[in-house]
């Protein structure tokens with residue numbers, strides 16, 4: 001747990017960056033490769049704690065994954081009969097996506113994770129796996145740890161779940177649906193469903209493997225069938241590009257993020273509209289998206305419901321703007337790696353800020369910030385937010401910088417290089 005002095009940068013940055021692969025895409029591709037008909041390859045996978053946990057989970061269910069630096073080769077799961085234990089760490093994609101995969105097997109599979117993982121919402125996954133026909137032994141806690149006991153007669157069919165706490169409940173069922181003899185019809189019941197682009201990403205990946213998915217508002221039909229093997233190259237993680245994009249705005253400089261896809265389902269593509277909302281500019285130059293600013297940042301009023309994982313960096317920008325901001329539609333962030341609304345308010349206020357929690361977001365009034373230790377609560381994106389603030393706040397120290405290993409182990413080195 002290293003306290004890490006964040007680099008300060010008052011001169012405008014002029015930088016080129018290339019961001020490692022997308023967590024969300026890597027972990028979907030791994031699951032679909034493990035459920036596919038044949039061997040497949042993933043080029044430039046993200047190598048991080050969350051993707052290592054996913055690979056290990058799928059291997060323990062019977063997949064084979066051969067890891068070379070820039071390419072992983074995956075042979076599909078052959079389920080065994082021995083009980084299995086899976087460590088989900090703090091990875092939402094592992095704790096939500098793998099239990100329905102376990103329901104396709106024969107043996108009991110026990111899931112657990114970090115202490116905070118036991119507090120993250122799991123009701124949609126547990127209800128979904130039960131509706132798939134498996135038993136789930138969760139000691140009536142509706143959270144990790146629990147054991148999935150597959151049943152031989154599971155056929156799929158109709159499932160209604162409340163996914164207002166996490167889109168991952170829906171993605172998880174979509175990923176396995178084709179493997180059940182009757183396919184799956186999934187209906188979301190409850191308040192608004194967050195993180196729509198992540199559901200789109202799941203559907204795109206399924207369709208690219210020949211799976212028929214009919215999508216309506218709040219309901220999806222996955223037709224039964226084979227999941228084709230497909231070799232893919234992972235896009236850079238556009239959410240993890242966030243702190244680098246923000247650095248252009250905070251320093252009044254220019255950052256070129258290379259390999260920015262022309263067309264993508266990633267939530268992080270939203271930097272295209274978030275940056276102009278703060279008064280910055282965005283343009284494409286060849287393979288890069290170029291983010292720049294030459295004025296003070298303006299306050300914003302943004303609904304981040306669809307792109308909630310961008311909130312910590314957006315909040316850091318808002319705290320450095322020249323007027324108040326409101327961030328809405330993100331009550332579900334209370335169930336992320338930490339309660340992100342409480343954590344952002346507490347840590348920015350500890351530096352002299354004025355952040356208040358609302359029912360569904362944050363109200364941020366910029367104040368002069370001073371030196372201090374910024375707590376990160378095992379949350380990689382709290383560390384990203386701290387690094388962004390540190391550009392403008394001398395003496396800011398990021399607690400437990402290693403937490404960035406969840407999705408971006410080289411973040412401290414790449415950030416140091418950026419600010420050199």
Ligand SMILES: O=C(O)C1=C[C@@H](OP(=O)(O)O)[C@@H](O)[C@H](O)C1
Nearest residue numbers: 024165166167168194195198309
């Ligand atoms: O499916 C995914 O890869 C993700 C979906 C979103 O989860 P929620 O819908 O729980 O916010 C997002 O915040 C998370 O970082 C990754």
Ligand SMILES: C=C(OP(=O)(O)O)C(=O)O
Nearest residue numbers: 090091092093309336337
């Ligand atoms: C919410 C996040 O992660 P997870 O996949 O663990 O839900 C995130 O990365 O912002």
